[in-house]
Amino acid sequence: MSQYKFETLQLHVGQESPDPATDARAVPIYQTTSYVFRNSDHAQARFGLADAGNIYGRLTNSTQGVFEDRIAALEGGSAGLAVASGAAALSYTFQALAQAGDHIVAAKTIYGGTYNYLEHTFPQHGVTTTFVDPDDPQN
Structure with a gap:
């Protein structure tokens, strides 16, 4: 998305297509601390970082991920990290x-x-x- 202007990056980095669950254009705000795993093997793979995905709200959150991507893009960085305080x-x-x-x-x-x-x-x-x-x- 680096070919886009600053204003476009502000709105679209991190969500280049509508939300797959709702077709929402704006990024949904996920207010959760925990996520469901299919079984204990799935949980082990996620917590062991063998399978990418959300595991716990303090560590990963879809809304936070979009925010981090946008800030990185706006600042010309390769990645971003947002923390709670x-x-x-x-x-x-x-x-x-x-x-x-x-x-x-x-x-x-x-x-x-x-x-x-x-x-x-x-x-x-x-x-x-x-x-x-x-x-x-x-x-």
Whole structure:
């Protein structure tokens, strides 16, 4: 869909054809946390990631998938990830980029929740942080 303009991408990425269950043009909003499996083998395949599909609302959701695809397309990215809170976004980001033994330098004026995460939670995983004055060019 990259040949389309920004406005078209806003409306159609992630749902290039109508919803197969309802023929709705707009993406349905699925308000569910759980999904039905045909049997225990089907559930095992889904949770084992051998079979693609929804398994649990916190992990996958059709509405969220369309949102992620649209944001990625609008930003020129190859994929997107949406999470339920800023704290979840911070956790995903820091855990993906830092590992035990790493050191982070952060502004001491960052959001309080982020400060507390770096000051109190991340050291439990072996990552340390130095907080600096962001207005001081020496930092």
